[in-house]
Amino acid sequence: AFDFEGSTETVNNLGGIAGGSGLICSQTPGVGGPSTACGEGCGCTNPEVVAPPGTPQELRFSNVGQVFNGTSEAFSAFDFVIKNTSAYTPWESDKNGRFGSSGVFAGVSVAADTDTSFSITFTEPGSDIPFAVTEDFVLCFYDMDAGVNNGVVNTLTETLTVCNFQNYIHQGRTSIPGDPNPPAATQQLLNSMCDNIDVTPYLGITEFTSNGQNCLDAVGLVSGKGSDNPDRLESPVFTNTADCGLYDICPADGVSGGDRGNIGVDEIICSAGSTVPASGEYPLTAVEVGLRGNPYRWTMPKFICLQYPAGSTGIDFQYKVSPSNDGRYGRNFLIGGTSAGQCITTPNPPPPQPPPSPPPSPPPSPPP
Known part of the structure; x- marks a missing residue:
């Protein structure tokens, strides 16, 4: 890793x-x-x-x-x-x-x-x-x-x-x-x-x-x-791919993105909660503070x-x-690197050893 x-x-x-x-x-x-x-x-x-x-x-x-x-x-x-x-x-x-x-x-x-x-x-x-x-x-x-x-x-x-x-x-x-x-x-x-x-x-x-x-x-x-x-x-x-759909969900205020100053305007106007490609935004509770409220499209692709x-x-x-x-x-x-763990699996154990051979039988007793 x-x-x-x-x-x-x-x-x-x-x-x-x-x-x-x-x-x-x-x-x-x-x-x-x-x-x-x-x-x-x-x-x-x-x-x-x-x-x-x-x-x-x-x-x-x-x-x-x-x-x-x-x-x-x-x-x-x-x-x-x-x-x-x-x-x-x-x-x-x-x-x-x-x-x-x-x-x-x-x-x-x-x-x-x-x-x-x-x-x-x-x-x-x-x-x-x-x-x-x-x-x-x-x-x-x-x-x-x-x-x-x-x-x-x-x-x-x-x-x-x-x-x-x-x-x-x-x-x-x-x-x-x-x-x-x-x-x-x-x-x-x-x-x-x-x-x-x-x-x-x-x-x-x-x-x-x-x-x-x-x-x-x-x-x-x-x-x-x-x-x-x-x-x-x-x-x-997304931490869980079950959340992938959030990438396309219009935010609650109906505005995704906005005026980005010297690099221009990148804005999608949509109906709150509707599905519009690339309109989703990072939640205001996102771990990374700087991305809170930003459209996912500014970072994920x-x-x-x-x-x-x-x-x-x-x-x-x-x-x-x-x-x-x-x-x-x-x-x-x-x-x-990646956010996905990269693990090497434990090697297969060696095959079991065959049981030891029984000791040889003693030679027959000599005749009287």
């Missing part, structure tokens, strides 16, 4: 740029300024304190991965290391690292008008020795957004490109075509998806082949902002999960953010 919440962020120096909450930013949050230290959105004043000279150029989470063999033996822990393999420019690197109130995601800031290749490597704790995961596993990318349409294209659009995966999962995809028996980790996630959630207006997915590998592009299609980011693994899914085979020591991917209207700003992408 991947557990960022229980991990330790041991190195935050992606691309040789100090990152994380320990930075002191000198520029206006969300607006930026002239300094490019730690990205225009930050302008940090203490990078050498956070990442002294000689710090590895990586973002490392220790003990994020745990592999159990289904016996009483202790688990095998491994590190999760993100590196850029092409030029990397953040918008505000103080957002790099554990993301969310409980740190359940790994977050990386990427500046507008950049196209960056990254690698994720699993390693033995505190080293660069690759660690091969012994079971199929799933990694998810959350909060795929676009920006405001400037009349020609959507600005600040996020595009994820990945290859060499086995399957992919998102809301609305409750089975894998041609694979009736996917691995347990994938099946558990499929069981959490809602077949009534249509992601096509929110997430553009294009499959293709490159160098003999299966690949895909996942493109954010709808504007988003920080207030609709998930803060918990459970936020983009905007993630994609990828299944990789046992024996993998990591993955490669590419993340692109299109230009903004003024050449500034950026996006954060979020990586996490």
